[in-house]
Amino acid sequence: xxxxxNADTENASVQLYVKRDDLIHPAVSGNKWRKLKYNLLxxxxxxxxxxxxxxxxxxxxxxxxxxxGRALGLATIxxxxxxxxEAKENxxxxxxxxxxxxxxxxxRAEYRQKDSVDYLAQLSERxxxxxxxxxxxxxxxxxxxxxxxxxEIKEQLGAMPDFIATAAxxxxxxxxxxxxxxxVLAFSAxxxxxxxxxxxxxxxxxxxxxxxxxLLTDYHFGGYAxxxxxxxDFMHDFAAEFDVRLEQxxxxxxxxxxxxxxxxxxFQRGTTxxxxxxxGLQGALSA
Ligand SMILES: *Cc1c(COP(=O)(O)O)cnc(C)c1O
Numbered sequence: 001x002x003x004x005x006n007a008d009t010e011n012a013s014v015q016l017y018v019k020r021d022d023l024i025h026p027a028v029s030g031n032k033w034r035k036l037k038y039n040l041l042x043x044x045x046x047x048x049x050x051x052x053x054x055x056x057x058x059x060x061x062x063x064x065x066x067x068x069g070r071a072l073g074l075a076t077i078x079x080x081x082x083x084x085x086e087a088k089e090n091x092x093x094x095x096x097x098x099x100x101x102x103x104x105x106x107x108r109a110e111y112r113q114k115d116s117v118d119y120l121a122q123l124s125e126r127x128x129x130x131x132x133x134x135x136x137x138x139x140x141x142x143x144x145x146x147x148x149x150x151x152e153i154k155e156q157l158g159a160m161p162d163f164i165a166t167a168a169x170x171x172x173x174x175x176x177x178x179x180x181x182x183x184v185l186a187f188s189a190x191x192x193x194x195x196x197x198x199x200x201x202x203x204x205x206x207x208x209x210x211x212x213x214x215l216l217t218d219y220h221f222g223g224y225a226x227x228x229x230x231x232x233d234f235m236h237d238f239a240a241e242f243d244v245r246l247e248q249x250x251x252x253x254x255x256x257x258x259x260x261x262x263x264x265x266x267f268q269r270g271t272t273x274x275x276x277x278x279x280g281l282q283g284a285l286s287a
Contacts, residue, residue: 001156001274004242012262013269017161018244019153022251022279027095028071030279031166031173032064034149035142036133040068042141043131050075050130052123053137054114057085058092058225058249060280061136066099076101077127081111092283138172143203146176153182153274162267163214165258165275167250169224171196173278174213175203183211185261185273187254191223219257225249231256232285244277247284251277 004016021030028036043051051074055062062078069076078101085093086105097103113119114135124132133139154160165185166173174186178200188196197215204210221227227248235252239245246252258275261267 001153002242002244004244004275006241008259008263012265012267013271014262014267015270015272016258016262017157017272017274018242019149019274019276020244021149022245022277022281024279025067027067027282028064029060029281030277031146032060032137032279033068034145034176035061035137035139035172036064036068037145037148038141039131039133039137039139039145040072040074043074044072046131048074048131050077050128051133052077052079052127052130053133054079054081054111054135056081057090058283060092060283062096062101063092063282065133065137066096066101069101070099075130077130078103079111079114079123080105081108083107095282136170136172138170138175138203142172143176143179146173147180149276150177150180150182157272157274159272161272161274163271163273165254165273167254167276167278168193168196168200168215169250171200172203173276175200177276178204178210178213179207181209181211183214185214185216185258187219187257188215188217189220189224189250189253191220191226193217193220216257216261219253219260221253227252227285235284245281245284246277247280249283250280 002018009016024033053065066076083105163185164177164182168174168186168188174184177184221231234256235246
């Protein structure tokens with residue numbers, strides 16, 4: 001946990017920390033490690049030999065699953081969104097292949113069936129009944145892993161912070177933090193992120209003591225994996241000021257939004273915020 005203090009936090013009397021989950025592991029970084037932990041332990045406990053999961057061309061989840069599978073001796077199969085990617089590989093997919101992941105490219109229409117029971121049954125038959133982890137690794141077991149991070153934060157800080165901030169894609173990380181009873185500031189990395197409120201509520205079905213969600217949907221910079229010069233400048237300045245690297249898909253958008261809220265006086269004086277560095281630095285444009 002690292003304190004981030006500058007003129008903006010001082011003026012607002014906000015105590016801001018960053019939870020450096022980006023430092024957990026070079027390839028299985030941040031929230032992907034948290035979300036995979038109990039899924040993969042479960043796969044091992046059941047004696048599974050292979051794990052199948054889903055992701056897009058730049059998926060940090062596929063990247064992390066490939067590396068973790070290799071480390072644990074589990075075969076991995078990645079269902080990748082976009083038939084065109086078969087011909088034009090990128091560094092994320094190359095890394096996955098190098099870790100031994102079997103990549104299977106599907107059309108966007110087929111990919112959309114990724115949660116349908118029939119489709120999953122077909123995949124299971126085709127790939128020899130692997131252990132299936134949904135897109136983003138977001139399951140009940142993932143929430144359990146993320147909740148552990150909240151326990152660490154509480155212990156390291158000596159108390160629960162007023163807010164825990166996170167970037168949101170599927171909302172699984174936000175849901176995991178909420179499930180541990182913390183109040184969450186979730187910054188959508190996608191355009192039109194309002195759907196996340198319902199998705200997160202569904203993921204929390206059955207949890208009784210969950211915290212309060214504040215969903216911020218205006219810091220998407222044009223949409224998922226979109227960015228502009230202003231965001232890259234922010235990343236650069238942030239690295240220079242705090243010695244913390246960010247990436248342009250998730251974490252820079254969250255910190256940009258968080259500092260914007262701090263500067264506009266949205267928080268009561270004395271508020272304590274812990275922002276989670278969810279990792280993903282292997283996809284960073286140099287800051
Ligand atoms: C996947 C990812 C997220 C989004 O996490 P969700 O649990 O899907 O909301 C945030 N930050 C980074 C760096 C990620 O790789």
